[in-house]
Amino acid sequence: MKQRVEDLDWKNLGFKYRDLPYRYEAKYKDGEWQEGKLTEDSSMTFSEGAEVLHYGQEVFEGLKAYRRKDGKINLFRPDQNAHRFTLSAKRLAMPPFPEDRFVDAVKQVVKANEEFVPPYDSGATLYLRPLMVGTTKVLGVEAASEYTFRVFAVPVGAYIKGLNPADYVVSEYDRAAYAGTGQAKTAGNYASSLLPTVEAHKNGFADSLYLDPREHKYIDEFGGANFYGITQEGQFVTPKSQSILVSITKRSLLEVAKWQGLNPVERQITLEEAFNMKEAGAMGTAAVISPVGSITYEGKKHVIYSETETGPVTKKLYNELVDIQYGNKKGPEGWVQTLD
């Protein structure tokens, strides 16, 4: 059933799928991307033999549309999502979707569903989910020759309400192999993190924190967000690793940290070092920053800043980036695209 806008409570949207009026779809066949269009059909149809169902040939993205104070709508660095989508597709042996068409498709979907972009001040946003799947009927392992690209939208609430610290647990599992698909935004990485996530939730944790898969010594990232810490010296540090998905929120916060004088650096961070950070957080589009209240490792809980309060450096980073996303502050050239 289609979502009706009058049935939405902007303050209590949660983060769940809703069937909005319009989505964009384009198909790849005979070696090229066909013309795409908006459609009202929320179902995708393909054979039981479709590549994606057997060998997981899928990549996706996640970005948001923000309602500004003046009523207009902002997109935050959609070109970065388009480019990462290309890199993910290449790793999965898929034909990249043209980056300008990716951004255009996102804009079309936002405009077609404009009444579903939540009001400024609700803390809610319109989440965009571009994705691509291999649809060729296969049995032997080979890359598909036909693909479907889609962008749908869902209004979502503030992912974790406010800046409330959460408890995390170091996982005994790996999310991605060292030279595996960790740098691609692909369903398979989430498939391997589902069981650890279920177990973490069952034990009262917000998410798992993964270590590097080679030595299990350095911090990699959370299931769907990158890690940062503020050292005792006040430096912003975030892991450098082969097996993490480089977050656009992280890339942006590295810039913000620079002009806030936090001397940011990407380098390996041991677990021991993480326990001694002044502050720490999880970075991703969904929550922007989710402060790390504690990290539990081998049954021992290490409180980072506080389990109930958010640290001052984290607050300042968060406020600066959110102000740029909503257009309250001017960010660097090209970060924000206002729809006309």
Ligand SMILES: *Cc1c(COP(=O)(O)O)cnc(C)c1O
């Ligand atoms: C999407 C994602 C992130 C966050 O990236 P953003 O571009 O900031 O949204 C981090 N880690 C993983 C594994 C992800 O899939």
